[in-house]
Amino acid sequence: MTDDTDIVREGDKPKQSCLLLDGYLFRYKIVAAGKRQIVSVHVPGDIPDIQSLLLSEMDHSVASASTCTLGFIEHDALRNLFRSHPSVGDAFWLETLMDASIYREWLANIGGRDARGRIAHFLCELICRLEAVDLSDGKTLKTPLAQFELGEATGITTVHVNRVLQRLKAEAIVDYGRHTVTVLNSDKLREIAEFEPKYLHMHKFSSPNRIVHRT
Amino acid sequence: MTDDTDIVREGDKPKQSCLLLDGYLFRYKIVAAGKRQIVSVHVPGDIPDIQSLLLSEMDHSVASASTCTLGFIEHDALRNLFRSHPSVGDAFWLETLMDASIYREWLANIGGRDARGRIAHFLCELICRLEAVDLSDGKTLKTPLAQFELGEATGITTVHVNRVLQRLKAEAIVDYGRHTVTVLNSDKLREIAEFEPKYLHMHKFSSPNRIVHRT
DNA sequence: CGGCAGCTTGAAAGAGTTCAATCCGTGTGG
């Protein structure tokens, strides 16, 4: 699956869900103004659209943010799986609940912070989630979104995202490169973001992070 | 339960969930800046915190927006209920999914629209949800939030909320009174809001809207 | 070696915020 390709579109009625194995994915909605709002970003291990299991029609789209690898699981298989193993059902529900928790935090982020804070918070969250699946050492990560997409995720103009990123770099806090994001001063970054990771409910995971079932 | 009282607080580990029978409830988070962000509003029939069933520690607070009536249901009872009746489990999961869908729309709303559009959208959604439970005729509703709270929900300053509301009234679109909100021109309101209710997944409900189990 | 997508830059305009004072409705105590 290559860059910026839709995997499911608003209005679709998928018969399978996907599991992200490698790369980044994001969900977005089109705001009538013609703008696109990215509402979540997904990292390997996530199951970005189990919701289609119960809500037949997609209310948003899912697209790949990078070259990525996905596994597809038929809805029927999923349904059988969690009928016979209630704990699997719980796990899916939990996934949904954690998604919701992240949405709440994003709302607070976009609704309550200025551009600088929003971007810092976005990055803190991503690092945290990547560390949990061993894809970051807390300092470096593969750039998930282009600058303009970062803007679409945080509700900021491309131009302004750019200026904020430049300042963060000049202040030796983060360097948001095209391929790699490098955190230069994570204390400062967290401070700007007022980052408090409790909402990620990370303690739920011990390694191995997830048990994955394929069909 | 009277006005603006916390029902559950961030950090709590509730052993019961509540069902909103009458009045309004909202969830909020404190952004470190000292601001409060309201992340959702609930109307009668909603079960605002089933999530505590699986996510033990609250990552946000729930408060009453008005005098309201609630039913409490023990977690143990809930768990038994949906263990023995899988379809009830589905119903709860569905509730969570619909919440998530609303969060996504709110993100698009706050991230993508200006103050006027945000407020219009907020109102359109509320009316739609209230109509579904026969608490509005589409023109009139009991005011859910004070102006300053409307600001906390949409990420706008009280002062600016006030100015926007004044204009909406002057243009004969909505009259946001202290006790009652009156829609004067719902076509125009929807137009400003670019409102598209698909995300509410309303077709899921036929009357009677919900089957409620008490213990 | 194009050419295009995405990144940069500058200047000007605008939406929304901040601050600070005033008003108003309602509920409370005397």
Place this chain on the structure above:
DNA sequence: CCACACGGATTGAACTCTTTCAAGCTGCCG
């Protein structure tokens, strides 16, 4: 039953963050 008190609503003016527009730059793919 009146008067004060307080939370919320209003207003005005100054200010600033963010957007907008528009043009130039750059790295990378074909």
